Amino acid sequence: xxxxxxxxxxYDYERAPxxxxxxxxxxxxxxxxxHVRRWAIESDVDARIRQSEDAFGxxxxxxxxxxxxxxxxxxVFGEVDTSDxxxxxxxxxxxxxxxxYLRTTPLTAADEAIRDFASGFGGENGLEQLHALMxxxxxxIGFDTGATGVSHTAEKAFALGRGVCQDHAHIFLAAARWLxxxxxxxxxxxxxxDGQVEQEAAHAWVEALVDGLGWVGFDPANGLCPDENYVxxxxxxxxxxxxxxxxxxYGGMGESMSVxxxxxxxxxxxxxx
Amino acid sequence: MSxxxxxGGLGGGGGxxxxxxxxxxxxAEAPAELLEARSRQAELYFRRMGIxxxxxxxxxSNERLIPFDVVPRIVSAPEWLALEAGLVQRVAAxxxxxxxxxxxxxxxxxxxxxxxxxxxxxxxRPEMVGRRPPQDVWVHIAGVxxxxxxxxxxxxxxxxxxxxxxxxxxLENREMMMRLFPDLFSEYPxxxxxxxxxxxxxxxxxxxxSSATRDPCVVVLTPGPYNSAYYEHSFLxxxxxxxxxxxxxxxxxxxxxxxxxxxxxxxVDVIYRRVDDDFLDPLTFNxxxxxxxxxxMTAYQAGNVTLANAVGTGVADDKAVxxxxxxxxxxxxxxxxxxxxxxxxxxxxxxxxxxVLSRLDELVVKEVGGSGxxxxxxxxxxxxxEIETFRKKLAADPAAFIAQPTLALSTAPTLCHGGLAxxxxxxxxxxxxxxxxVEVAPGGLTRVALNEGSLVVxxxxxxxxKDTWVLDA
Numbered sequence: 001x002x003x004x005x006x007x008x009x010x011y012d013y014e015r016a017p018x019x020x021x022x023x024x025x026x027x028x029x030x031x032x033x034x035h036v037r038r039w040a041i042e043s044d045v046d047a048r049i050r051q052s053e054d055a056f057g058x059x060x061x062x063x064x065x066x067x068x069x070x071x072x073x074x075x076v077f078g079e080v081d082t083s084d085x086x087x088x089x090x091x092x093x094x095x096x097x098x099x100x101y102l103r104t105t106p107l108t109a110a111d112e113a114i115r116d117f118a119s120g121f122g123g124e125n126g127l128e129q130l131h132a133l134m135x136x137x138x139x140x141i142g143f144d145t146g147a148t149g150v151s152h153t154a155e156k157a158f159a160l161g162r163g164v165c166q167d168h169a170h171i172f173l174a175a176a177r178w179l180x181x182x183x184x185x186x187x188x189x190x191x192x193x194d195g196q197v198e199q200e201a202a203h204a205w206v207e208a209l210v211d212g213l214g215w216v217g218f219d220p221a222n223g224l225c226p227d228e229n230y231v232x233x234x235x236x237x238x239x240x241x242x243x244x245x246x247x248x249x250y251g252g253m254g255e256s257m258s259v260x261x262x263x264x265x266x267x268x269x270x271x272x273x
Numbered sequence: 274m275s276x277x278x279x280x281g282g283l284g285g286g287g288g289x290x291x292x293x294x295x296x297x298x299x300x301a302e303a304p305a306e307l308l309e310a311r312s313r314q315a316e317l318y319f320r321r322m323g324i325x326x327x328x329x330x331x332x333x334s335n336e337r338l339i340p341f342d343v344v345p346r347i348v349s350a351p352e353w354l355a356l357e358a359g360l361v362q363r364v365a366a367x368x369x370x371x372x373x374x375x376x377x378x379x380x381x382x383x384x385x386x387x388x389x390x391x392x393x394x395x396x397x398r399p400e401m402v403g404r405r406p407p408q409d410v411w412v413h414i415a416g417v418x419x420x421x422x423x424x425x426x427x428x429x430x431x432x433x434x435x436x437x438x439x440x441x442x443x444l445e446n447r448e449m450m451m452r453l454f455p456d457l458f459s460e461y462p463x464x465x466x467x468x469x470x471x472x473x474x475x476x477x478x479x480x481x482x483s484s485a486t487r488d489p490c491v492v493v494l495t496p497g498p499y500n501s502a503y504y505e506h507s508f509l510x511x512x513x514x515x516x517x518x519x520x521x522x523x524x525x526x527x528x529x530x531x532x533x534x535x536x537x538x539x540x541v542d543v544i545y546r547r548v549d550d551d552f553l554d555p556l557t558f559n560x561x562x563x564x565x566x567x568x569x570m571t572a573y574q575a576g577n578v579t580l581a582n583a584v585g586t587g588v589a590d591d592k593a594v595x596x597x598x599x600x601x602x603x604x605x606x607x608x609x610x611x612x613x614x615x616x617x618x619x620x621x622x623x624x625x626x627x628x629v630l631s632r633l634d635e636l637v638v639k640e641v642g643g644s645g646x647x648x649x650x651x652x653x654x655x656x657x658x659e660i661e662t663f664r665k666k667l668a669a670d671p672a673a674f675i676a677q678p679t680l681a682l683s684t685a686p687t688l689c690h691g692g693l694a695x696x697x698x699x700x701x702x703x704x705x706x707x708x709x710x711v712e713v714a715p716g717g718l719t720r721v722a723l724n725e726g727s728l729v730v731x732x733x734x735x736x737x738x739k740d741t742w743v744l745d746a
Contacts, residue, residue: 019524019526021524021525021526021556021567021568022556023556023557023568023571048527050527050528050571052571052574052575054400054574055399055400055401055402055403055404055574056399060571062528062568062571064525064526064527064568066526095402095403096399096402097378097381097388097392099388099389099392099393100392100393100397100399100402102389102392102393103392103393103397103399104393237399240560246555246556246557246560247556247567248555248556248567248568250524
C-alpha cells in the first residue's frame with residue numbers, strides 16, 4: 001500500500017523566542033515492511049536543519065533557528081510503500097544489544113499493580129502470551145485523549161485505566177520488561193481503515209523480541225499487530241526516546257502548538273510501481 | 274582485629290615507621306598547646322575563605338566546614354610508587370572497558386562481565402553506544418578511594434569516575450599546612466600537589482576535539498551555587514584560569530557549543546562538567562533538567578565538544594561492576610592487577626547471598642546504586658532492628674547489594690581534644706587521563722573518621738580531612 005503522510009506542526013508565540021533548538025525524529029527509514037519513496041522535512045523560517053543518526057538507529061534532524069519568529073511551522077511530507085509482514089520487523093539496523101531493551105525508565109517503571117497484572121502473562125509460549133498481554137491492555141485501558149499528558153507514567157495510566165496510544169505502549173513495556181521480554185517503544189503513523197484521514201497526533205505502538213521471530217510489533221491501543229497500514233518512524237526505550245519532537249526555546253513566551261496530520265493511502269499511485 | 278597505624282605500624286609494636294620519624298620527633302618537641310593553636314588558626318582561615326560543604330539531610334545548617342586535621346598523613350616514596358603504578362593500570366583499564374562496552378562489547382561476549390550488569394545498569398547510557406569521545410578518553414578525572422589494612426595491604430574501595438570531588442581540599446589543605454608549619458616542610462621532601470591544576474588543564478586541553486584550535490576553550494560547568502561542591506567548582510575554574518559557567522551560559526547552535534560572553538558568542542571545545550549525565554541535556558536525558566544545555570548531546574555525538582568526564586562513565590564505578598574489576602584489568606591489559614579489590618560478595622549469586630545473610634552482624638552491606646556512605650549497613654555497628662531491615666531488603670532484591678568484610682582501616686595520628694589519637698583514614702588520589710596517557714597527582718585527599726572507632730570517612734557523614742604528604746625518595 002502506498003501511504004502518504006502530511007504532517008505539520010505549527011508553533012505560535014506571544015513573544016518571539018530569539019533562538020529555538022529542536023531534535024526531531026520524524027523521518028522513517030526503509031526496511032522489509034516499508035520502502036520510503038520520498039520524504040521531506042522543512043520549516044517555513046530561516047533555520048538550519050542537520051541530519052544525523054541516533055544510537056538506536058533513528059534518523060534525527062536537529063533544527064536551529066536563530067532569528068526571532070512569531071510563528072514557525074515544521075512540515076513533513078512523504079510517501080511510503082508498505083507491505084504486511086505479519087508484524088515481524090526485518091531489515092532494521094539493530095544498533096543496541098537486545099538486553100538494553102530491558103532497561104526501566106521513569107515512564108515505563110512497573111509498580112506492584114502492573115507487576116500483578118503482568119504476572120498473568122509469563123510462561124513459555126512467548127508470542128501467544130504477548131498477544132494476550134496486548135489484548136488485555138486494550139481491554140483494560142480505555143482510549144481517552146483527555147486523560148493523560150505526555151509526561152504520564154505507565155503506573156499512572158494503569159491506575160487511571162484510561163489513556164492514549166502512548167500510555168498503552170508504556171504499560172505494555174513496563175509489563176513485558178518486568179517479564180524479562182526485551183521491548184521498545186515505536187512511534188509512527190497509522191492509516192486508519194475507517195476512512196478517517198485527519199488525525200490529532202502521531203501513533204505509537206511497541207515491538208517485543210520473540211524467540212525465533214525477532215522483533216514483533218504489537219499495537220495495544222488497537223489490539224492488533226502492525227500490518228501494511230503502519231509506517232514505522234522511530235523507536236526507543238519510551239516516548240522520550242522516540243518522540244517526534246523534543247525542543248527548547250530561548251526568550252520566548254506563550255508558546256502554543258497545533259498539529260495537522262493527514263495519513264491516507266494512494267491507490268492510484270500503486271500502479272506506478 | 275589488629276589495626277595498622279600509619280605512624281606506629283601494625284599494633285603499634287614495631288616503633289615509629291621510618292617515614293614518620295621526623296614528624297614524631299617534631300611532635301615530641303612541640304609545646305602542648307601549639308597544635309591546638311594551629312588548629313584553631315586553620316579553622317579561622319578556612320571560614321574566612323568560605324570553604325564549606327553542604328550536607329544533605331543535616332538539620333542544623335546547609336553549609337558547614339569540613340573539619341581539618343593539622344597532623345599530616347605521610348606516604349613514603351616506595352609506597353607511592355607502587356600505588357601510582359596500580360592506579361595508572363586500573364584507570365587505563367577502566368578507559369578501555371568503557372570504550373569496549375560502548376563499542377564492540379567484547380568483554381561481554383567473552384563473559385568477563387555479565388551482560389545484564391552492564392546493559393541494564395542505570396549508569397550505562399545506551400545513547401553512547403557506537404560513539405567515541407574525542408581522543409578516546411572517557412575518564413579524564415578519577416578519584417580512586419583506597420584503604421589500607423597492613424604495611425602492604427592497600428585496597429581499592431571505590432573507583433569514582435563520574436564527577437569525583439575533593440581536589441580543592443587537596444590543594445587548600447597543602448596551602449594551609451605550608452602556612453601553619455613551614456618548619457616541618459624543611460624536614461620533609463614533600464612532593465608538590467600545586468602542579469595538579471596544570472596537569473588537569475593539560476589533560477583537558479589534550480583531549481579537545483581534533484577540530485579545536487591550538488588553544489582550546491575550556492570551561493567548568495556547575496549546577497550552580499546550590500550544589501554541595503559549588504565552592505570546589507569555582508575554585509577549580511579560578512585555578513585553571515577558565516570560565517565557570519552554568520547551563521544557561523551555554524547554548525548549542527549548528528552542532529557547536531557556544532558560551533555567551535560580553536564580546537559575543539565564543540565557541541567552547543572542552544567542558545569540565547560537574548553536572549550528572551541525567552541533567553546534561555533536556556533534549557536527550559531528563560526533560561525537566563534546567564541545569565544542562567539543550568542539544569548538548571547532538572554536539573557531543575558529532576564530535577564537536579569534549580565532555581570531561583565522558584557521558585556514561587558511571588557504569589564503570591558502579592558497585593556491581595566493581596566486583597569484576599580484577600577480571601576487567603586482566604582482560605584489557607593482559608596483566609595481573611597491581612591494586613586489589615576489597616574481597617566482595619555479590620549478593621546476586623545465591624551462595625554468596627546465603628553466606629551474607631548468615632553474617633550480617635559482621636559485614637558491611639552496600640546498595641549497588643548508593644554512594645557517599647548512604648544506603649549501607651555496617652554490621653558490627655548496627656542495631657538488631659537495622660540488621661533486620663537490611664535482611665528484608667536483601668531478600669527482596671539481592672542483586673541490588675554487595676557485601677564486604679568490615680575492614681580494619683588503618684589509623685593515623687589525629688588531634689583530638691588536646692591530644693593525639695589514632696583515627697581511621699582512607700586516601701583518595703586523583704588520576705588524570707589526557708590524550709598522552711594516564712598520570713597521578715602526587716598526593717590526594719586523606720579523609721579521617723573523627724569519631725573514635727568510626728569507619729565512615731565521608732565528609733557527608735561527618736568525616737574530616739588531612740593533608741597528604743607523598744615523599745620524594
